[in-house]
Each structure stands twice: as C-alpha cells, then as structure tokens.
Amino acid sequence: MAVAVAAAALTATAAPVQAAPTAFVQNADGSRSYGGYVVRGEILRCYVGLGAEQGFLGRPFSEESGPERGYGFRQSFQGGEVYWTPATGAHVVKGEILDEYRHENYNLGWLGYPVSDEIPVRGGVIQRFQGAVVYWSPATGAHPVRGAIMDRYAQDRWETGRLGFPTSGEQAVYGGAVQTFQGGDVYWSPATGAHAVVGGIKEVYDHFDGLDGNGFPLGEEYRTRTGWRQDFQDAYILFG
Structure with a gap:
C-alpha cells in the first residue's frame, strides 16, 4: 500500500481545537485530572504526546470508558x-x-479497534482498523474497504491504481456485494x-442493467484480437 506523503499533508479532520492552557491536577496514581475528567495510563501517554489540551485533541469531555469487549478502553x-x-x-x-466509525458502532461494530493513526497517502489519508481500512479524501469522504473486495483492491495498487479512492462502503446486493470506487466498481x-x-x-x-442484466463478473477483463472482453454469469461484453 502506498503511503507517500503529499507536499501538503491532508487530514480527515476539521481545523484543530486550540484550547487555552489549563491547569491540571497530578494525581498520586500518575493520572491527571483536566477540568474534572481523569486521563490515565496509555491514553494519557498518547494525549500528552500530542500536546495535551493545547494540541488538536483539546480538552477531555468524558471519563475513560471500558473495558469494552472485555479488553479495550476509549476516551x-x-x-x-x-x-x-x-x-x-x-x-x-x-x-x-x-463519523464513519460512529456510523458502524465504533469499536463495538465490525471495524473493531484502530490499529494505526491516520496515515497520509497521495490525495488523502487512510486509517487501519481490526476489521478494515478506512480511506478518506476531500472528494470522496470516508469509506471502509474490507475482506475479498480489499484483497482485489490491493491487487490494483490500492488508491494509486486504476480504481482510485472508494466512493461508497460495501453494499449488499442479491447474492453478494458491490463497492464503488472513483475508477470502477x-x-x-x-x-x-x-x-x-x-x-x-x-x-x-451499466447501460444493460448492470448486475440484473449481466450477473456477477467471472473474472477480470482481458485483451482479445478485437479489443477487451469480460465474462459475466449471464453475458460477455466486448469493447474496443
């Protein structure tokens, strides 16, 4: 997967929160209290490493919750x-x-926990989760890619290939699933x-009723003596 950083790194986040410095209480167990909310352990280490309340995270507005799924925490x-x-x-x-993570029920949904922070790629960012990779670009928004569709996407060099960024999440159709990308489906x-x-x-x-008219593709397109051909369950298409 390409992870080249663009000259001006993009982010899937709105303008950072710039909070005025606030006093915190250093607790005896090593945790800190910010405005009544306690931040502790590895979440505190991450928070301080990102500038604490003066960084883009700003101030905490909840207590740590967990363990969720029996082993994880969030704040x-x-x-x-x-x-x-x-x-x-x-x-x-x-x-x-x-926002997309919330739509899929956060860490309690099929995405699971994040296993990376945002990673800049050409044209946008990605973030890896236990169950998928979420892609974001200004033009397409945030969409997860997973399973066999992700494996096929990887064969096409991820977002740098012909397919580009995903423009939807995976959508159930009769007998299977489809996901749309900038360069195809x-x-x-x-x-x-x-x-x-x-x-x-x-x-x-698409002109001949897509899945309903032709069925699922049986393989990739391939060159013939007269152009390009792709075979489907109920038809084949020649082009060129």
Missing part, C-alpha cells in the same frame, strides 16, 4: 477520541473517519469471487 476529547487495547496500543480517531459473490468492472466495459455493463 472522548474535543478533537477526537483515543482508543487503547493491550494488543493495538493507543490511537486517535477523528474527523470524517470518526468491485463486485463479489461466494461463487465468483471479487472482480473489478471498469472503463468502457463498465459503461456497457
């Missing part, structure tokens, strides 16, 4: 949330990626696996 701040487990460490989730079913439909073949496929 909310003005500029995002910090999640920690012994296996994954402490990571911040913020901005539109946090990836279809998956248990019988056919995950395959991309792109370019001129995608235009024809």
